[in-house]
Amino acid sequence: MTEPEAAIHTERPLAHSRVARFWLKELPYIVVLALTILGVAYTSISHQPLVGYWEFLALAMGVVCIGTGWLHAHTREARFRMLWTQVLHWVAFLVAMNIIVFSPVQQLLTAPGTGLALLMLLALGTFVAGVHISWQICVLGVIMALLVPAIAWLTSYALFLTLAIAGLAGIAMTFMWRHSAEETARSHV
Numbered sequence: 001m002t003e004p005e006a007a008i009h010t011e012r013p014l015a016h017s018r019v020a021r022f023w024l025k026e027l028p029y030i031v032v033l034a035l036t037i038l039g040v041a042y043t044s045i046s047h048q049p050l051v052g053y054w055e056f057l058a059l060a061m062g063v064v065c066i067g068t069g070w071l072h073a074h075t076r077e078a079r080f081r082m083l084w085t086q087v088l089h090w091v092a093f094l095v096a097m098n099i100i101v102f103s104p105v106q107q108l109l110t111a112p113g114t115g116l117a118l119l120m121l122l123a124l125g126t127f128v129a130g131v132h133i134s135w136q137i138c139v140l141g142v143i144m145a146l147l148v149p150a151i152a153w154l155t156s157y158a159l160f161l162t163l164a165i166a167g168l169a170g171i172a173m174t175f176m177w178r179h180s181a182e183e184t185a186r187s188h189v
Contacts (some may be wrong), residue, residue, distance in 0.1 A: 004043060028064045029136050033143060035060065036119075040147045051101050054118040055094060058125060062090035065129045072134065086129065090150040093125035112151075120148050 025032075039053050069082040099105060100117050109117060127141025 026136070028067065029140055032057070032061055032064055033140060036122075036144055036147065040119065040151055043112065043119070043151060045173070048113050048115065050115055051097075052116065054115070054122055055097055058090060058094055058097065058122055061122065061126050061129070063088060065126075065133050068137060069133045082133075085132065089129055090125065093121055097121055116148050116151060119144065122180070123148065 034104070035057055039050055039057065042048075042053075045051055066083060066086050069086060070079055073079040073082045097118050100109070100114060100121070106114055123141050123144035125141075126144055127138055130137030130141050
């Protein structure tokens with residue numbers, strides 16, 4: 001193996017290693033985002049608030065924030081302060097979420113409205129925690145907040161979207177059928 005070939009072979013594992021480390025570092029944010037999108041999808045389809053799911057996600061987000069903050073805090077005092085700040089922060093948001101599902105308050109909201117309110121609280125909690133911890137968490141909070149109007153829009157236009165998708169699928173199938181019929185006709189000539 002020549003020297004340039006050897007250099008290429010040693011650079012590839014390093015490049016893969018960097019990519020793997022990047023994705024591993026971003027994995028907690030990706031997992032929380034994926035769980036949020038799954039919760040949003042389920043809420044959109046079922047029209048149920050998923051109270052326990054959003055509370056679980058708030059706890060998971062708290063763990064992600066503490067893990068991220070731990071990496072950024074370099075002294076024992078800074079870690080202790082960050083830990084208690086995040087614990088109090090997320091407990092406050094869990095209390096607020098439970099106030100929303102408290103029977104007299106929930107009677108004022110529809111099931112989808114309750115789910116949207118819980119997601120908005122989770123988004124706000126995530127964004128505010130990110131202000132103190134990491135820009136990635138801020139971005140995650142903004143994405144969560146943007147999902148709230150997306151759910152409302154999808155819910156309002158679900159029938160229209162279903163009909164539009166069915167219509168587009170029908171048109172696509174018609175063109176594919178015509179194209180295959182023309183191909184068959186050409187092959188027989």
